[in-house]
Amino acid sequence: MTRIKRFGVSLEEDLLEAFDAFLDRRGYPNRSEAIRDLIREALRGEEAAHGPGPQVGALVFLYDHHRPGLLQKITRTFHDEAAHTTASLHVHVTHRLCLEVAILKGKAQTLRVLASRVRAMKGVLLGDLFLAPVKE
Numbered sequence: 422m423t424r425i426k427r428f429g430v431s432l433e434e435d436l437l438e439a440f441d442a443f444l445d446r447r448g449y450p451n452r453s454e455a456i457r458d459l460i461r462e463a464l465r466g467e468e469a470a471h472g473p474g475p476q477v478g479a480l481v482f483l484y485d486h487h488r489p490g491l492l493q494k495i496t497r498t499f500h501d502e503a504a505h506t507t508a509s510l511h512v513h514v515t516h517r518l519c520l521e522v523a524i525l526k527g528k529a530q531t532l533r534v535l536a537s538r539v540r541a542m543k544g545v546l547l548g549d550l551f552l553a554p555v556k557e
């Protein structure tokens with residue numbers, strides 16, 4: 422079993438209060454458990470974002486399909502990037518809004534650029550990219 426090490430953390434009182442409220446909302450039994458989880462999450466996120474190996478990803482984005490030209494732009498972008506797109510899911514959320522989930526595969530940098538291109542389009546209201554390194 423890995424040895425447990427202790428270290429001290431100094432932070433502002435209001436930040437600590439906000440952190441404790443966060444622990445309550447998430448149901449953490451103590452600060453150590455929450456800090457361990459946050460560190461693991463940050464390390465995983467960094468590996469996913471900058472790791473050199475292949476990644477699988479999901480780009481989740483919400484857009485206004487009434488915006489002139491937007492649908493064609495989105496379609497063109499994903500056709501250009503067909504090698505990286507494995508599947509997609511489209512949900513008609515409201516009269517105007519569509520939610521799309523594109524499942525992607527490729528290098529982190531390529532997928533991040535693709536996600537940024539989609540997010541930058543006028544009429545795309547939000548877009549989040551989830552990446553996970555593929556390990557054999």
Ligand code: NI
Nearest residue numbers: 512513518519
């Ligand atoms: Ni739709």
